[in-house]
Amino acid sequence: MKTRLLLGLPAVALLLLFFVLPYVEMVAMSFRAPASGLPFGEGHTLLHYQRALGDTLYLGALGRSLLMGGVVTLLCLLLSFPLALHLSRTQGRWHVVFFACIVSPLLIGVLVRNFGWMLLLTVDGPANRWLLAAGLIERPLRVLFTPGLVVLALVHVFTPFMVLPIATALRNISPALREASTSLGAGRFETFWRVTLPLAFPGVQAGVVLVFVLSVAAYVTPALLGGQGVALMPAIVVRELIGSFAWPFGAALAVVMAVATLSVVAVFTLLTQGLAERTRA
Amino acid sequence: MTQVDIAGLTKRYGGTLALDGVALQARDGELVSLLGPSGCGKTTTLRCIAGFLTPDGGEIRVDGQDIVALPPQKRDFGVVFQNYALFPHLTVFQNVAYGLQVRRIAPAEQQKRVAEALALVRLTGLESRLPRALSGGQQQRVALARALVIRPRLLLLDEPLANLDARLRDEVRWLIREVQQQAGITAFYVTHDQAEAMALSDRVAVMKGGRVVQFATPREIYQRPAEAYVARFTGEANMLPARPAQRLAEGLWRVAIGETVLEVPGATTLAEGASALLMLRPEALSLAPTGVPARVLAAAFLGASQQCDVALADGTRLRLQASPHLAVAPGDAVHLAVDAAHAWLMPDIAP
Structure with a gap:
C-alpha cells in the first residue's frame, strides 16, 4: 500500500504543479482589483464578474462560441461516423494508410495549416480559379474571413478526435453480434440501427466531448480565418490579457468560458450516461 | 417439419480447402452433431448453413429448396453462438424479443411469446436484467430462448457449451436436448467433445480435413467406426x-x-x-x-x-x-x- 502511494506521487505532483495550481491562480486572479499601468492592483473585487456577465458583448461572444462549438461538433460527428466505420473494418496495410489519412490534419502545424487555407481560398487563389475555369461559378467566392470557413477548418482539424474513439468503440463490437442480428431476421440497415449504432455510443460520447471542448476554446484558427467580423470568446480573453493587459478581467472571462463549456459537457454527459453505461463494452 | 440435405459443399480460403465436398442430411426433428477437432470444417459447415459464409460449391436444401443464395436474415434459422452473442445494451426481455420486433409482431404477442420462451429455459423473472448481470449458463439460456422464440425452421448451435464450466455444461446440455425435442426442431450441433455429441445426438457426422468421414448414430460410430480416426476420436x-x-x-x-x-x-x-x-x-x-x-x-x-x-x-x-x-x-x-x-x-x- 505504501509503495503504491509512493509510486503515485510523481503524477500527483505533476498534476498539482501544472494543472491545479494554474487554475487556482487564475480563479484567484479573477477576483483581484484592477489597476492602471499594472496587470492587477491591491485588494479583491467581484466587479469583473459583474462586467463579464452583465454585458451583452461578452455574453454574445460566449453564446457564439458555444454555438459554433456545437455546430462543429455536430458536423464532425456526421462526417466522422462513416469514416470510423470504414476505419474499423479495414485490415492490414490499408488500415495503416487510412489511419494516416485520418490523422493527417494533426501532422501539420496550426499556422501552416491555416496559411494553406488562406492561400487556397483567397479571391484569386487556386480554388476560385478552378471553379471559374470549370464554369461552376461566375464570380470569385469570398469565403476567406467568414464564420463558415472557420467552422470548415475546425471540422477538418478535429475530425481525428471524433473518428478515433468511435472507431475504437466499433472495433470492440463482436462480429458475432451482427451475425446474431441477421440470423434473427434483421437486414443490414436494421442491424446497423439496432446494434452497431447504439454500441458505438461510448466512442461518440468521448468524441463529442473532446471536439466540443476543443472547438469552443479554439483561438488561432478563428483569429486567422475568421477576420474581424466575428468576435469569439477566446479572442476576447486573449485581447484582455495581452492587448489591454487587464489580467483580472481576462481571468474572469476565461473562468466564465470554462464554466460555461464544462456545464454544457456535464449536462450532455448526464443526459447520455444511461446509454453510455449500457453500451460500454 | 424441416428436412435438410447438404451435398457437395466446398469452401476455399485462399489456398486451403476448408470444406471438401461435405454431404449431410437431417431428418425432421433430428439433432445432428458435427464432431471433429479444430480445423476439421465443422464450424465452417455450420456458418454456411446459417448463411454467414457463402460456400464455393454445393447445395444446401431445406425442405427441397436450395437456400445458398438466400441471405441469413431470410432463412429463419435460430443460431446459438459459442460466446452467447447477446446484445449487451439490451435487457434479457429485449434480447429475446429482438427477432419478434424485427418481424413487427404486435407487442402483446411479443410479451406472450417472450414469456413462454423464458419459461422454457427457466429464466422467468430475469426479464429486466442486462446480460452482464447474468452467469454464463444463464446467458447461454437467454441465447437459446432468443433463437427459439422466432420459431425457427432450423436450430444451429456452435459449440454452445464451450465457455461453460463442467457443472453448467451438463445442465445446459440437457436443457438444449429437452427443448429441441419438445419443440421438435431440426438442429445442427457443432462440438469437439465426443461425449457431448454422443449424449445429445440422433446422428453424428465425424469430420476430418473438410470431409465427413462417417455419418451415423452415436452407437454405430462408437462400435463400428469407418476408420481408425473415428475410433480414436470417439473414445x-x-x-x-x-x-x-x-x-x-x-x-x-x-x-x-x-x-x-x-x-x-x-x-x-x-x-x-x-x-x-x-x-x-x-x-x-x-x-x-x-x-x-x-x-x-x-x-x-x-x-x-x-x-x-x-x-x-x-x-x-x-x-x-x-x-x-x-x-x-x-x-x-x-x-x-x-x-x-x-x-x-x-x-x-x-x-
Whole structure:
C-alpha cells in the first residue's frame, strides 16, 4: 500500500504543479482589483464578474462560441461516423494508410495549416480559379474571413478526435453480434440501427466531448480565418490579457468560458450516461 | 417439419480447402452433431448453413429448396453462438424479443411469446436484467430462448457449451436436448467433445480435413467406426494390425492376431488379404483365468472399474477396462478374454 502511494506521487505532483495550481491562480486572479499601468492592483473585487456577465458583448461572444462549438461538433460527428466505420473494418496495410489519412490534419502545424487555407481560398487563389475555369461559378467566392470557413477548418482539424474513439468503440463490437442480428431476421440497415449504432455510443460520447471542448476554446484558427467580423470568446480573453493587459478581467472571462463549456459537457454527459453505461463494452 | 440435405459443399480460403465436398442430411426433428477437432470444417459447415459464409460449391436444401443464395436474415434459422452473442445494451426481455420486433409482431404477442420462451429455459423473472448481470449458463439460456422464440425452421448451435464450466455444461446440455425435442426442431450441433455429441445426438457426422468421414448414430460410430480416426476420436481404442483371412458371411471375418484366431464383425468394404485394423475397445477385453497370456504394465483403480495397461508376449500394448473386484499389480501375469462380438475390423486408412 505504501509503495503504491509512493509510486503515485510523481503524477500527483505533476498534476498539482501544472494543472491545479494554474487554475487556482487564475480563479484567484479573477477576483483581484484592477489597476492602471499594472496587470492587477491591491485588494479583491467581484466587479469583473459583474462586467463579464452583465454585458451583452461578452455574453454574445460566449453564446457564439458555444454555438459554433456545437455546430462543429455536430458536423464532425456526421462526417466522422462513416469514416470510423470504414476505419474499423479495414485490415492490414490499408488500415495503416487510412489511419494516416485520418490523422493527417494533426501532422501539420496550426499556422501552416491555416496559411494553406488562406492561400487556397483567397479571391484569386487556386480554388476560385478552378471553379471559374470549370464554369461552376461566375464570380470569385469570398469565403476567406467568414464564420463558415472557420467552422470548415475546425471540422477538418478535429475530425481525428471524433473518428478515433468511435472507431475504437466499433472495433470492440463482436462480429458475432451482427451475425446474431441477421440470423434473427434483421437486414443490414436494421442491424446497423439496432446494434452497431447504439454500441458505438461510448466512442461518440468521448468524441463529442473532446471536439466540443476543443472547438469552443479554439483561438488561432478563428483569429486567422475568421477576420474581424466575428468576435469569439477566446479572442476576447486573449485581447484582455495581452492587448489591454487587464489580467483580472481576462481571468474572469476565461473562468466564465470554462464554466460555461464544462456545464454544457456535464449536462450532455448526464443526459447520455444511461446509454453510455449500457453500451460500454 | 424441416428436412435438410447438404451435398457437395466446398469452401476455399485462399489456398486451403476448408470444406471438401461435405454431404449431410437431417431428418425432421433430428439433432445432428458435427464432431471433429479444430480445423476439421465443422464450424465452417455450420456458418454456411446459417448463411454467414457463402460456400464455393454445393447445395444446401431445406425442405427441397436450395437456400445458398438466400441471405441469413431470410432463412429463419435460430443460431446459438459459442460466446452467447447477446446484445449487451439490451435487457434479457429485449434480447429475446429482438427477432419478434424485427418481424413487427404486435407487442402483446411479443410479451406472450417472450414469456413462454423464458419459461422454457427457466429464466422467468430475469426479464429486466442486462446480460452482464447474468452467469454464463444463464446467458447461454437467454441465447437459446432468443433463437427459439422466432420459431425457427432450423436450430444451429456452435459449440454452445464451450465457455461453460463442467457443472453448467451438463445442465445446459440437457436443457438444449429437452427443448429441441419438445419443440421438435431440426438442429445442427457443432462440438469437439465426443461425449457431448454422443449424449445429445440422433446422428453424428465425424469430420476430418473438410470431409465427413462417417455419418451415423452415436452407437454405430462408437462400435463400428469407418476408420481408425473415428475410433480414436470417439473414445479409447486399441488398434491391432490384422489381415482379414477369410470372409465367413456378410460383415463377418476370420482374422489371425499372432497365434490367436478370432471371428469378428467388420466393415463390408474390406477385401480378403488387404491390410486392416482390428479395434478392441477397453470394455471388449477382460481379465480371465485362461486366454491370451499378458503381463500387467500399469493398473489404475477408478472405483467402478479398473484401468489396466498390459503387454502381450510380442510386446503389443493394450488398454482394458477390468473388473474392479480383481486386484492386479504391475508385473502380474494375467490372461485376457476377448469379446469378439464387440471387436470391429476396419480398413487401414491413414489418419
